[in-house]
Amino acid sequence: MEYVVTGLILFVALEHFYFLILEMFLWTKPKTIKIFGLKSKELAEETKVLAANQGLYNGFLSAGLVISVIQNNLDLSTLFLSFVIVAGIYGAYSTKKIRLFYVQAVPAIIALALILLKL
Numbered sequence: 001m002e003y004v005v006t007g008l009i010l011f012v013a014l015e016h017f018y019f020l021i022l023e024m025f026l027w028t029k030p031k032t033i034k035i036f037g038l039k040s041k042e043l044a045e046e047t048k049v050l051a052a053n054q055g056l057y058n059g060f061l062s063a064g065l066v067i068s069v070i071q072n073n074l075d076l077s078t079l080f081l082s083f084v085i086v087a088g089i090y091g092a093y094s095t096k097k098i099r100l101f102y103v104q105a106v107p108a109i110i111a112l113a114l115i116l117l118k119l
Contacts, residue, residue, distance in 0.1 A: 002118070006069055008111035009077055012084055013065035015107065016058040023055030037097070061087070074115055081115070084108040 026032045028044040038044050044051075061084055068076035088105025092098055 002114075005077075005111060005114045005118070008107060008114065009065050009069055009081070012081065012108050012111060013062045013069075015104070016062035016065070016084070020055040020059040020062065023051040023058065025055075027051040027055075074118075078112060078115055081108045081112040085112065 022032050022035065027048045028041060030041075033041060033044050038047075061080060064080035064083070065077065068074075068080055085105050085108045088101055088103075088108065091104060092101035
């Protein structure tokens with residue numbers, strides 16, 4: 001894989017690993033509550049199981065992207081980047097937070113576009 005594409009894929013994987021950490025282990029911490037715009041620590045406590053489940057899925061996305069790079073498999077990269085893009089679009093739509101689209105989906109869109117332009 002080209003270095004730029006590989007770097008972007010690994011960046012997206014790192015983002016999702018970071019989301020895993022926030023959602024599975026740091027959900028009720030003040031910094032995470034602020035990052036996700038939760039209304040209160042009580043709400044964070046009430047939703048921490050749901051957040052942990054969401055974090056686990058982010059971990060699967062991260063792992064899939066890392067495996068695609070290790071195997072130098074552009075088809076697998078395309079698949080997992082597509083999953084990330086769909087998740088980013090849906091997340092931005094459902095939460096009404098456009099920032100989520102830019103943070104999650106845009107890097108994956110750029111990486112996917114570069115892959116598809118090479119093919």
